[in-house]
Amino acid sequence: MRIAILLFDGVTALDAIGPYEVLSRLPGAEVQFVAESPGIKRTETRMLGLVADHATAAVREADILVVPGGFGEARVRDTPALLEWVRAIHERSRWTTSVCTGSLILGAAGVLRGLRATSHWSALEQLRSFDAEPTRERVVVQGKVITAAGVSSGIDMGLRLAQLEAGDQVAQAIQLGIEYDPAPPFDAGSPKKAPAHIVEAVRGFLENARAEIERAKTH
Amino acid sequence: MRIAILLFDGVTALDAIGPYEVLSRLPGAEVQFVAESPGIKRTETRMLGLVADHATAAVREADILVVPGGFGEARVRDTPALLEWVRAIHERSRWTTSVCTGSLILGAAGVLRGLRATSHWSALEQLRSFDAEPTRERVVVQGKVITAAGVSSGIDMGLRLAQLEAGDQVAQAIQLGIEYDPAPPFDAGSPKKAPAHIVEAVRGFLENARAEIERAKTH
Numbered sequence: 162m163r164i165a166i167l168l169f170d171g172v173t174a175l176d177a178i179g180p181y182e183v184l185s186r187l188p189g190a191e192v193q194f195v196a197e198s199p200g201i202k203r204t205e206t207r208m209l210g211l212v213a214d215h216a217t218a219a220v221r222e223a224d225i226l227v228v229p230g231g232f233g234e235a236r237v238r239d240t241p242a243l244l245e246w247v248r249a250i251h252e253r254s255r256w257t258t259s260v261c262t263g264s265l266i267l268g269a270a271g272v273l274r275g276l277r278a279t280s281h282w283s284a285l286e287q288l289r290s291f292d293a294e295p296t297r298e299r300v301v302v303q304g305k306v307i308t309a310a311g312v313s314s315g316i317d318m319g320l321r322l323a324q325l326e327a328g329d330q331v332a333q334a335i336q337l338g339i340e341y342d343p344a345p346p347f348d349a350g351s352p353k354k355a356p357a358h359i360v361e362a363v364r365g366f367l368e369n370a371r372a373e374i375e376r377a378k379t380h
Numbered sequence: 381m382r383i384a385i386l387l388f389d390g391v392t393a394l395d396a397i398g399p400y401e402v403l404s405r406l407p408g409a410e411v412q413f414v415a416e417s418p419g420i421k422r423t424e425t426r427m428l429g430l431v432a433d434h435a436t437a438a439v440r441e442a443d444i445l446v447v448p449g450g451f452g453e454a455r456v457r458d459t460p461a462l463l464e465w466v467r468a469i470h471e472r473s474r475w476t477t478s479v480c481t482g483s484l485i486l487g488a489a490g491v492l493r494g495l496r497a498t499s500h501w502s503a504l505e506q507l508r509s510f511d512a513e514p515t516r517e518r519v520v521v522q523g524k525v526i527t528a529a530g531v532s533s534g535i536d537m538g539l540r541l542a543q544l545e546a547g548d549q550v551a552q553a554i555q556l557g558i559e560y561d562p563a564p565p566f567d568a569g570s571p572k573k574a575p576a577h578i579v580e581a582v583r584g585f586l587e588n589a590r591a592e593i594e595r596a597k598t599h
Binding site for chain 2: 206208340343346
């Protein structure tokens with residue numbers, strides 16, 4: 162079971178590591194971290210380096226493709242060779258998946274056309290520009306395409322995929338292995354649940370950050 | 381706010397990345413990944429490299445120390461210089477924390493003496509050998525020492541710490557930012573909740589793996 166996880170500068174670490182931590186525990190799993198050019202990719206805070214051991218050019222097939230998000234996704238969408246790679250892997254994959262704004266990359270690659278899909282709550286409406294139907298669910302399964310909501314949702318997506326691929330018992334064993342018995346101190350993890358003024362503050366922060374990135378690209 | 385996260389070969393990625401993803405979002409956060417010798421550390425599956433940018437010898441203080449676990453923790457406990465470093469950072473830290481079997485490292489450094497503490501459920505009893513009182517809670521706060529249960533619990537620990545350090549609103553904003561609204565497909569994330577035969581299978585697997593590591597150390 163070959164699992165390819167795409168990395169790029171500006172990735173959100175947990176988008177990639179959540180699914181990694183689950184899927185690497187599947188029987189026979191072989192996870193490859195892949196980037197356009199191999200080497201160290203810095204996360205969006207630049208405070209952490211993750212190592213891509215493999216070049217996209219050297220990875221021709223994967224059973225499972227995981228595309229994480231993060232502010233760096235905007236540059237991935239502007240890189241035709243990477244979108245071409247995503248399309249080529251998708252053509253022969255068993256599962257093509259994304260976490261957070263990784264779904265915008267899948268969208269730009271044409272993978273989500275006509276499908277229901279999700280993304281980080283603040284980026285959900287952007288999916289329309291790729292002919293996808295924004296869907297406020299944590300994990301959206303459409304045939305072999307699975308999209309997950311923001312950042313931490315990749316853990317839930319990974320467990321759902323483990324269940325689909327290896328059955329209930331394996332998925333439960335993995336959940337127990339990573340002691341995923343969540344107990345956050347608040348119930349503020351979605352815009353439906355968090356106080357309205359906090360939703361607006363976070364939305365504003367994220368929209369400004371994305372506008373900044375767009376400006377930086379065109380200047 | 382300087383946050384030091386210890387890395388080592390054989391670390392469990394999510395133990396480190398869960399707290400990173402939360403704590404790096406604290407206002408003024410500056411996260412440093414630290415190892416005895418800087419460079420790439422491979423996770424326990426060896427499928428992923430995480431970069432330690434800083435040598436422990438170069439990091440003399442931190443406001444928050446995070447010690448993750450993973451099978452590699454056994455070798456950390458056998459490295460007097462690393463235990464000495466943990467003690468020195470702890471002496472002046474605001475918070476000293478662990479995730480999963482990282483608590484065994486804190487224990488070996490003498491940090492948990494006389495305290496209630498937690499760890500991965502399968503390693504909980506080992507805490508007694510460090511004069512700590514094993515406690516089946518997801519996050520255990522004892523003064524400035526916080527221990528968290530297995531792997532994924534570092535996200536909950538991070539949010540609790542964000543709340544203690546920066547208040548409810550900041551913690552809620554971070555939870556919303558990482559869309560932490562967990563929805564696992566099963567309720568099997570703790571040994572109290574998972575089917576008994578799965579608990580026994582996972583326990584057996586982990587105990588064998590640890591015994592293997594101990595044998596490798598002495599041969």
